[in-house]
Amino acid sequence: MSKKEALTRAAAELLWERGYTGTSPAMILERAHAGQGSMYHHFSGKAELAAAAMEHMSDQLRSRTEDALAGEESAVARVHAFLDLERDPLAGCRMGRLAQDYEIVADDGLRVTTADFFTWLGDRLSAVLAEGVRAGEFRPDTDPDVMASLIMATVQGGYVLARAHQDPAAFRRAVAGAKQVVASLVVSSGQG
Amino acid sequence: MSKKEALTRAAAELLWERGYTGTSPAMILERAHAGQGSMYHHFSGKAELAAAAMEHMSDQLRSRTEDALAGEESAVARVHAFLDLERDPLAGCRMGRLAQDYEIVADDGLRVTTADFFTWLGDRLSAVLAEGVRAGEFRPDTDPDVMASLIMATVQGGYVLARAHQDPAAFRRAVAGAKQVVASLVVSSGQG
DNA sequence: GTCTATATAACGATAGAC
């Protein structure tokens, strides 16, 4: 593994664990077993390295998400598969946590990576929901965009609650609510 | 206003704007128009001042929340009033944002203030929902705890999405979803 | 490409005058 890749991976880990403001170049160098020179040779500074690490994380998340949302099952099964993806509630969302960081939001180059991820995720969820509506699986008055927002927000908010309580159950309870809501949209379930 | 109060207010503002890690004592002193001595006379350090500021914010939020959830209206009206409270989506939640901060979660004394707030909020929402169920307003299979979690998570996640996109509409879309869900629980609406 | 040495500023806390 090149030093550049080691730096990117170490930065990704630390951004996930401690956020952007809470991560220093020195921490990254130590975890990557690299010296100052390597970092400033490959990147202009902390922000550019963080941008690379965020792209890396975004790609990972998209890949994992697509595994759940693609496939031949019913729309409700695929949305449930997304909600049931293995997650670490106490760690938080790699993208969502960073969107709460002041310096990330203040730097458009960094923020846009999080925005693009959630745009992509919302579009994918909305598309699956719309498929379900067209197929007669979901009630025709289902609003795919609003429901996609609700699903994303529930997951993100679930992380917040779990971290506040330091209890993964808080995350699971919120996601359980989202699953109930999705299930309630299914026509054959008789809205009961 | 005493220096102690000025410091507490300034710290509360900065914690909201920049989080715990992103706020330095120097920033607080400048905004409070106070010197180092004032801060270290009244508080043992940054953590203790932050704790006081967080208690202050928690009290504010509880008061505002109670205004929406109390009253004589129907349960659905009160939950909708909570969801419709005036918020600044781009600023984020005073408590929720801090729960994403590494140093807050690492310091139990600080984290517990956020946990207590969400415990209180969840209990209040759950109580209102349970009232609605008992009154025959909500469907009898409504799970108040799960729905309270869903509502809290939607608001918290809405903040995350709005900050990522730098667009308050992302918050409003998620909250609109939560309102639809709550409305769908009402018996007289015919689940349609 | 990678390293260490160094620089400047900010961080968080303490000392001690008034």
Next chain:
DNA sequence: GTCTATCGTTATATAGAC
């Protein structure tokens, strides 16, 4: 109670050897 001066440490970046 409030202030300024100062301390030791860390954050972020640059310089320059290899």
